[in-house]
Amino acid sequence: MEDFANKCELKENETMGRYLVAAVNIKAGETLLLEQPLLLLANNADRRCCNCHQLTSTFCGKCRLMPLCAECVDHHGLDCLRLAKLQLHVEQVQQLQANAEIANVLKFLLLREHAEMHSWYEELLQMEAHLARRRDTEIWRTYQKQVIEPLQSAGLLLQLRNGSEIDEDLLQRMLGIADINGFEIRAPESGSSMRGVYLRAGLFAHSCVPNVVAAIDEQHRIKLYANRSIAAGEILYNCYTNIMLGTDERRQILKIGKCFDCQCVRCLDPTELGTHMSSFVCSHCAGGYIVKQPDSNAWQCLLNPEHMLNPEFVASVVERAKEEVFHARDDIYRLELLLAKLGRLLHGNHYIMLDLKQNIASILRQILQNMAHRPSRKVYERKIRLCQEILLVLKVLVPGISRLKAIALYELANTQAELARKLFSEQEHTAADLLGELQQTEIMMRESLRMLLYEPICTPEGHLARNMLRELKELQNDMKVLQQPNDDVIN
Numbered sequence: 380m381e382d383f384a385n386k387c388e389l390k391e392n393e394t395m396g397r398y399l400v401a402a403v404n405i406k407a408g409e410t411l412l413l414e415q416p417l418l419l420l421a422n423n424a425d426r427r428c429c430n431c432h433q434l435t436s437t438f439c440g441k442c443r444l445m446p447l448c449a450e451c452v453d454h455h456g457l458d459c460l461r462l463a464k465l466q467l468h469v470e471q472v473q474q475l476q477a478n479a480e481i482a483n484v485l486k487f488l489l490l491r492e493h494a495e496m497h498s499w500y501e502e503l504l505q506m507e508a509h510l511a512r513r514r515d516t517e518i519w520r521t522y523q524k525q526v527i528e529p530l531q532s533a534g535l536l537l538q539l540r541n542g543s544e545i546d547e548d549l550l551q552r553m554l555g556i557a558d559i560n561g562f563e564i565r566a567p568e569s570g571s572s573m574r575g576v577y578l579r580a581g582l583f584a585h586s587c588v589p590n591v592v593a594a595i596d597e598q599h600r601i602k603l604y605a606n607r608s609i610a611a612g613e614i615l616y617n618c619y620t621n622i623m624l625g626t627d628e629r630r631q632i633l634k635i636g637k638c639f640d641c642q643c644v645r646c647l648d649p650t651e652l653g654t655h656m657s658s659f660v661c662s663h664c665a666g667g668y669i670v671k672q673p674d675s676n677a678w679q680c681l682l683n684p685e686h687m688l689n690p691e692f693v694a695s696v697v698e699r700a701k702e703e704v705f706h707a708r709d710d711i712y713r714l715e716l717l718l719a720k721l722g723r724l725l726h727g728n729h730y731i732m733l734d735l736k737q738n739i740a741s742i743l744r745q746i747l748q749n750m751a752h753r754p755s756r757k758v759y760e761r762k763i764r765l766c767q768e769i770l771l772v773l774k775v776l777v778p779g780i781s782r783l784k785a786i787a788l789y790e791l792a793n794t795q796a797e798l799a800r801k802l803f804s805e806q807e808h809t810a811a812d813l814l815g816e817l818q819q820t821e822i823m824m825r826e827s828l829r830m831l832l833y834e835p836i837c838t839p840e841g842h843l844a845r846n847m848l849r850e851l852k853e854l855q856n857d858m859k860v861l862q863q864p865n866d867d868v869i870n
């Protein structure tokens with residue numbers, strides 16, 4: 380919290396509400412905030428044990444309302460005691476157990492219930508909920524039906540402290556705060572997620588070209604650090620969405636999920652900083668690309684504005700391409716075919732093309748890891764090419780410290796080193812060639828490691844950094860051997 384108080388200054392304006400600016404000059408990699416979540420919430424329809432956060436279908440035997448898995452004995456003692464004191468019939472309990480989101484709201488209500496947590500509750504209520512923008516929308520009506528009505532009809536609210544004050548707006552506010560401010564957190568099972576609400580981390584504004592990175596460790600502690608040097612007075616921006624998506628998709632996610640129109644430099648630039656992550660190929664002009672003009676929303680060729688695409692055609696190509704990528708997943712042959720086919724319509728850096736390239740690269744990784752496949756030189760070279768293409772885009776999108784860039788760089792370095800070793804062992808390359816390749820690899824590994832060292836240790840990236848340190852040492856040992864003046868080695 381000391382870093383936060385010294386380095387971040389809270390401001391407010393009409394467009395963004397509260398936001399943070401750098402109070403001092405900040406160096407790349409400097410930590411701005413370390414914070415534990417005030418609330419850990421399940422996502423949507425998931426029901427998670429409120430002690431260990433595993434998915435569960437069972438409830439605490441004492442309070443009956445909080446999900447608790449068979450392995451956990453109890454959960455937060457005060458919460459359990461308070462809920463157990465409520466006078467509820469079996470049918471009312473069943474009604475409250477039926478919708479998973481109700482447990483999330485109960486967590487808010489329990490903060491309100493305990494006097495010692497009141498100041499946190501008050502701070503939580505100041506967070507943005509976008510009540511006016513969400514009122515009468517689909518999400519509002521869904522929450523009303525599935526969460527608020529059961530809570531009201533079960534007679535639970537009136538038994539809470541000043542229960543008559545807990546009206547529909549207050550409950551919608553709680554749900555809105557969770558949606559607008561929640562950070563996605565890795566859930567215990569791989570591939571699934573839950574949400575964390577952090578009082579300080581939730582104050583950072585969004586940009587699709589952020590200067591701050593958020594990383595959450597296995598204990599759910601969030602770390603926010605600068606990805607480049609930031610001058611005093613600059614706004615501190617975290618990215619709320621996936622930077623590997625195109626502008627229309629990012630803006631839609633932010634509009635629907637966070638209720639605002641992003642106006643960052645990337646969103647306002649039709650070429651997305653020259654990456655062309657949403658551009659189509661112009662079928663009339665050699666080397667011409669069709670981009671969406673931000674003011675008119677027209678899709679026009681950059682070389683000849685008269686060459687246009689119909690927005691419905693663009694939308695349908697994108698939708699169909701996404702479906703085809705989904706169906707081709709895990710099948711490298713189909714993915715490569717699709718890449719060639721879509722390449723006639725989309726720029727090579729279009730986000731769907733990059734997604735395809737990432738899919739292909741990750742299948743190639745599995746093939747290369749399994750030496751029983753005896754992969755040919757072409758397999759290594761294909762993966763190297765794909766990593767290089769992905770990296771070129773990432774270097775523009777995140778010029779500073781980035782875990783995505785670090786991972787892509789590591790994949791590239793690792794494959795280059797493996798190919799060099801293979802060619803040496805098959806006597807296609809000399810020891811001097813191998814040494815040259817390994818020296819290049821070492822530079823890339825060091826660069827990747829330099830970026831990953833800012834990630835908390837207990838995260839997949841932190842584990843990767845530790846493995847990489849070991850690999851780097853092995854690489855350096857190999858290089859030492861190759862550097863020894865030994866006629867048998869260097870030829």
Ligand SMILES: C[S@@+](CC[C@H](N)C(=O)[O-])C[C@H]1O[C@@H](n2cnc3c(N)ncnc32)[C@H](O)[C@@H]1O
Pocket residue numbers: 394395396397398505506507509559560581582583584585586637638639640641642
């Ligand atoms: C996580 S909250 C950030 C803190 C919030 N501004 C507050 O006052 O509590 C996210 C909300 O901040 C606002 N916001 C963040 N970044 C923004 C941006 N670049 N442009 C406009 N509004 C932004 C939006 O209202 C968004 O829903």
